Amino acid sequence: xxxxxxxxxxxxxxxxxxxxxxxxxxxxxxxxxxxxxxxxxxxxxxxxxxxxxxxxxxxxxxxxxxxxxxxxxxxxxxxxxxxxxxxxxxxxxxxxxxxxxxxxxxxxx
Amino acid sequence: xxxxxxxxxxxxxxxxxxxxxxxxxxxxxxxxxxxxxxxxxxxxxxxxxxxxxxxxxxxxxxxxxxxxxxxxxxxxxxxxxxxxxxxxxxxxxxxxxxxxxxxxxxxxxxxxxxxxxx
Numbered sequence: 001x002x003x004x005x006x007x008x009x010x011x012x013x014x015x016x017x018x019x020x021x022x023x024x025x026x027x028x029x030x031x032x033x034x035x036x037x038x039x040x041x042x043x044x045x046x047x048x049x050x051x052x053x054x055x056x057x058x059x060x061x062x063x064x065x066x067x068x069x070x071x072x073x074x075x076x077x078x079x080x081x082x083x084x085x086x087x088x089x090x091x092x093x094x095x096x097x098x099x100x101x102x103x104x105x106x107x108x109x
Numbered sequence: 110x111x112x113x114x115x116x117x118x119x120x121x122x123x124x125x126x127x128x129x130x131x132x133x134x135x136x137x138x139x140x141x142x143x144x145x146x147x148x149x150x151x152x153x154x155x156x157x158x159x160x161x162x163x164x165x166x167x168x169x170x171x172x173x174x175x176x177x178x179x180x181x182x183x184x185x186x187x188x189x190x191x192x193x194x195x196x197x198x199x200x201x202x203x204x205x206x207x208x209x210x211x212x213x214x215x216x217x218x219x220x221x222x223x224x225x226x227x
Binding site for chain 1: 143150151152153154155158200202215216218219220221223
């Protein structure tokens with residue numbers, strides 16, 4: 001079983017702070033990595049994807065990938081209450097996506 | 110991004126009946142569609158992968174005779190839950206990909222269908 005592990009949280013951060021979400025995966029053959037945001041009762045929406053080691057920035061979001069450590073993270077700068085949601089890490093070892101259980105993020109005003 | 114729709118958005122049915130869920134790619138041709146199921150506070154679990162014109166590939170533990178998948182066109186896939194039981198109550202989500210093969214192609218998710226079996 002190919003595992004994608006995330007801390008379920010909840011992770012609580014004050015408004016304006018940096019939220020750091022982490023994910024580890026077991027399949028070393030994984031080639032692409034995705035972060036999705038899911039609001040309660042809704043389907044996931046893609047925030048970012050990353051393929052290469054290092055950092056990738058898009059607005060307030062930064063994805064970080066370390067394939068040697070099998071670790072991918074998502075940083076959210078200047079967190080807003082509207083960022084409160086469950087964040088799903090997804091890993092693609094070649095064809096389909098394997099999802100983690102998600103980390104619940106709560107941004108408090 | 111590309112748009113994927115699902116119908117119905119929610120359905121309530123009696124135990125023993127069958128329910129059909131449609132997944133449509135509205136502005137692109139989907140060579141591959143995926144069906145996921147999500148129980149409360151759980152992750153998305155891939156049920157099956159559907160390629161247009163061929164039989165679906167089911168994940169281990171998913172009963173292909175209970176969850177019938179048809180992908181008859183490049184814009185439509187259907188999931189039929191046959192003889193539904195209360196334990197089938199879940200959030201069913203489809204996704205579609207607009208390019209064949211490879212790990213770098215984004216999947217576009219539908220809005221999901223909430224199934225409740227009484």
